[in-house]
Amino acid sequence: xxxxxxxxxLGLLGLWGCAVAQAQIALAGITDASGAGAxxxxxxKNGYLMGxxxxxxxxxxxxxxxxxxxxxxxxxxxxxxxxAAKAVAAKPFAILGPVFSSxxxxxMSQTGESATPxxxxxxxxxxxxxxxxxxxxxxxxxxxxxxxxxxxITHGLGARKIGLIWVDNEFGQDGRAVLLPVLKRNGAxxxxxxxxKSGQKDFAQTVAALKAAGVxxxxxxxxxxxxxxxxxxxxxxxxxxxxxxxxxxxxxxxIDSAGPAxxxxxxxxxxxxxxxxxxxxxxxxxxVARYGARPDQNSMKGFIAVQTIKAGVEMAGKADxxxxxxxxxxxxxxxxxxxxxxxxxSYDYFGxxxxxxxxxxxxxxxxxxxxxxxxxxxxxxTLASGKQIALNSNEFRSEIKASAQPGADKAASxx
Numbered sequence: 001x002x003x004x005x006x007x008x009x010l011g012l013l014g015l016w017g018c019a020v021a022q023a024q025i026a027l028a029g030i031t032d033a034s035g036a037g038a039x040x041x042x043x044x045k046n047g048y049l050m051g052x053x054x055x056x057x058x059x060x061x062x063x064x065x066x067x068x069x070x071x072x073x074x075x076x077x078x079x080x081x082x083x084a085a086k087a088v089a090a091k092p093f094a095i096l097g098p099v100f101s102s103x104x105x106x107x108m109s110q111t112g113e114s115a116t117p118x119x120x121x122x123x124x125x126x127x128x129x130x131x132x133x134x135x136x137x138x139x140x141x142x143x144x145x146x147x148x149x150x151x152x153i154t155h156g157l158g159a160r161k162i163g164l165i166w167v168d169n170e171f172g173q174d175g176r177a178v179l180l181p182v183l184k185r186n187g188a189x190x191x192x193x194x195x196x197k198s199g200q201k202d203f204a205q206t207v208a209a210l211k212a213a214g215v216x217x218x219x220x221x222x223x224x225x226x227x228x229x230x231x232x233x234x235x236x237x238x239x240x241x242x243x244x245x246x247x248x249x250x251x252x253x254x255i256d257s258a259g260p261a262x263x264x265x266x267x268x269x270x271x272x273x274x275x276x277x278x279x280x281x282x283x284x285x286x287x288v289a290r291y292g293a294r295p296d297q298n299s300m301k302g303f304i305a306v307q308t309i310k311a312g313v314e315m316a317g318k319a320d321x322x323x324x325x326x327x328x329x330x331x332x333x334x335x336x337x338x339x340x341x342x343x344x345x346s347y348d349y350f351g352x353x354x355x356x357x358x359x360x361x362x363x364x365x366x367x368x369x370x371x372x373x374x375x376x377x378x379x380x381x382t383l384a385s386g387k388q389i390a391l392n393s394n395e396f397r398s399e400i401k402a403s404a405q406p407g408a409d410k411a412a413s414x415x
Contacts, residue, residue, distance in 0.1 A: 023063065023064045023065065024064055024065050024066070024067040025060075025061060025064050025065070025066050025067065025093045025309075025313070025319045026067050026069070026090065026091070026092040026093055027052070027066055027067065027068045027069070027092050027093060027094055027095070027096060027309075028068070028069050028070075028071065028087035028090060028092040028094075028095045028096065029045060029048060029049075029068055029069070029070045029071065029095075029096045029097055030071045030073065030080060030083045030084060030087060030095060030096070030097040030098050030107055031044055031045040031070075031071075031072060031073070031096075031097045031098060031099065032072075032073055032074070032075040032080075032098055032099065032100065032103060033045075033072035033073065033074070034072075034074045034075065035073075035074045035075030035076065036075045036198055036199045036223070036225050037075035037098065037099065037100045037103060037223075038075065039224050039225070039251070039253050040099045040100065040121070040223070040224055040248075040251070040298045041073075041075070041097070041098065041099055041100075041298075043099075043251070043253075043295065043296050043298035043299045043302070044096075044097060044098075044099040044121050044298045044299070044301055044302040045070075045097070045302060046287070046291055046295070046299055046302065047287075047295065047298065047299035047300060047301060047302025047303035047304075047305075047306075048068075048096050048097075048302035048303060048305055048306050049068070049302075050286070050287060050290055050291075050299075050302075050303055051302065051303040051304075051305070051306030051307055051340075052066045052068055052306055054286075055306060055307075055310055061309070061310050061313045061314065061319065062313060062314060062317075062318065062319065064319060066306070066309075069087070069090060069092070071083035071084075071086060071087055073098070073103070075100070075103060077102070077103070077106040078106075080098055080103045080106040080107050081106045081107065081109060081110060083107070084106070084107035084108075084109075084110035084111055085110045087110075087111075088110050088111055088114050088116060091114075091116075092116065093116075093117070093309070093319055093321055093324075094116065094117040094118070094119060094305075094309055094321070094324075095107070095111055095116055095117070095118045095119065096119050096302065096305050096306075097119070097120065097121065097302075098120065098121070098122070099120070099121030099122065099298055099301065099302075100121075100122055100171065100223070101120075101122030101123060101124030101126075101127060101169075101170045101171040101174070102122075102124075102169050102170040102171060102198075103122075104120040104121075104122040104124075104127055105122075105124075105126075105127065105130075105170055107120075108127070108130065108132050108135065111132065111134065112130075112132045112133070112134075114134070115133040115134045115321070115322065115325075116134050116321060117134045117136060117309075117321055117324060117325055118132065118134045118135050118136065119136050119137075119138055119305035119308070119309075120135060120136070120137060120138065121137075121138050121139065121298055121301040121302070122137070122171065123137070123139060123140065123141055123142050123145065123171065123175075123270070124141075124142060124170045124171045124173075124174040124175070125141055125142040125143050125174045125175075125177070125178050126170065126174050127141070128141060128350040128351050128352050129350075131350060132351070133325070134321070134325060134351075135350075135351040136305075136308070136325075136328075136347060136351045136353075137347075137351060137352055137353045138301035138302070138304050138305050138308075138353070139270035139271060139297070139301055139353060139355075140270045140352075140353060140354070140355065140357060141352045141353070142174055142175050142178045142179075143178060143352065144352065144353075144354060145246065145268060145270055145357065146175065146178040146179045146182050147182050148268050148357055148359075148373055149179065149182075149219075149244070149246055149268040150179060150182035150183050150186055150188075151186070151391045151392075152244055152266060152268050152359055152400065153183075153188070153217055153219055153242075153244040153266075154183065154186035154187065154188045155186065155391050155392045155393075155396060155397065156244075156266070156359070156396060156397055156399075156400030156401075157216070157217050157242050157244070157266075157397070157400060157401065158216075158397055159188060159215075159216035159217035159242070160187065160188050160189065160216055161188075161189060161191045161213075161214070161215050161216045162183060162188050162189065162190050162191065162192075162215060162216065162217060162218075162219055163190075163191065163192035163194070163210045163213055163215035163217070163218045163219065163241075164176065164179075164190045164192065164193050164194065164218075164219050164221065165194045165195075165196060165206060165210065165218065165219075165220050165221070165222065165230060166194070166195055166196070166221040166222065167195070167196055167197070167198055167221065167222040167223050167226055168195040168196065168197055168198070169198045169223075171223065172195070172221060172222065172223075175221050175246075176221065179219075179221070191213055191214075191215055192209065192210050192213035192215055194206045194209065194210060196222060196226055196230070198223065198225070198226070199225060199226075200226055200229070201229055202229075203226075203229050203230050203233040204233055204236075204237070206230075206233075207230070207233045207234055207236075207237050207239065208237065210239065211237060211239055215241060216241065216242075217241050217242040217243070217244060218234075218239070218241060218242070218243045218244065219244050219245070220243060220244070220245040220249060220265075221245065221246060222248070222249075223248060224248055224249075224251050224253065224254050227245070227248065227249045227254045227258070228254055228257040228258045231243075231249075231254075231258040231261040231262055231265070232258060232261045234261065235260070235261040242264075242266065242404060243264070243265045243266070244265070244266045244267070244268075245265055245266070245267050245268075246267060246268050246269070246270075247267055247268065247269035247270050247271065247272070247297045248297075249262070249265060249267055249362075250265075250267045250269055250272070250296075250297070250360060250362060250367045251296040251297065251298065252273075252293070252294045252295075252296045252366075253296065255362055255365060255366065255367070256365070262362045263362060263363055263364070264361065264362065264363065264404050264405075265361070265362045266359070266360070266361055266400065266403070266404055267359070267360050267361070267362065267367065268357060268358070268359055268360075269297060269357060269358045269359075269360050269367065270297060270355075270357050271297040271300045271301070271342075271357075271358075272297065272358045272360060272367060272369060273294060273295055273296065273297075273300065274358075274360065274366065274367050274368060274369050275342075275358065275369055275372075276369070276384070277342060277343075278339075279335070279339040279340060279342045280342050283295070283300070283303065283340075283342065287299060300342070303340075304340075304341055304342065307338065307340040307341050308328065308333070308341065308345075309324075310340075311328070311333055311337075311338045311341065312324045312327055312328040315327050315328070315331075328347050329347050329348065329349055329351070330346075330347070330348060330349060331346065331347070332344060332345070332346040333345050333346065343355045343356050344356075356372055356373060356374050357372075357373050358370075358371070358372050358373070359371045359372075359373070359381065359400070361403040361404055368403075369384060370383070370384070370399060370400065370403045371383050371384070371396075371399065379391055379392075381396065383399065
């Protein structure tokens, strides 16, 4: 009798253990912990670790806890492909990462056939053109961001002869391909076209050639690792023309490492921790308390991936990957209903994201928002004062040029 009771008890405990296991939503994280992508990968991972922790502390998703299995890589295609294969074999609900476009492409070779929801921080236009049924971006793709970046340098600065320094990888190649026709439509010409290698350290020759080209402004389109070296070399050689870049250059680690060399750089940011948005600033405060450092846009990407999972599963009513994808595509997730997304967002059929973005200037060790571009309207911007103006206007040009002047950081935050 005693043995039967023990067996029954163990059996009930076993059933209870199965119930607990079933009450989990399995996630796989693939991030670059070393190599060229370590800075961006660590920020992305910090963001989704924080998101998972907070969602679980608040009771999970439909009563289920998020359970993460982490795969760290060294920013090489083979390592990412191997990690993705392991992740797919474990049949998670969703995969988070990598954050680099080239590494994401390697992971997609393993995740595509499974149709597992696959969140990427990569922005290369080609990723969604490959059509992966489960791919979901955590920020604008280049098809969405390049027209905005092009407007900043042509409409905002009035530049017509543009120098372009770009990183020769999938991210840079795709960005350049989308950007060139945008600049042409806006009446500008690339008169200096300077590719640099991923992980390159010496930029003296490239910057010297740029200076000799006599451009009106520089458009810098590189990853975080190259950005610091290029900015420092521009300062060493006394390059005195406006510099425009995208949000990767506004990553706090880049700003901190570049120091005064980053001052005055104008950026288009898919996301920004400097937005006067209560949910963004609450996220920043919690991140600083948790990690002892300010987050950047990659941290926000990782966090938002988890919040999108939470929102989509709740909308679907159950944690089913196929139903999740069907539920969130061609739908608009409103900020008022899902404040942790920090902006109203929508996904199209291919997994491309549409949301508001920002023009900012780097001054005094941080980025300062100059204007906001609404996701539904690419032809106008809203200034910090709340005034809406046309992108192709003298008033917008005056705002941009004034914001890039030395000591303009306080003025930019007050306008």
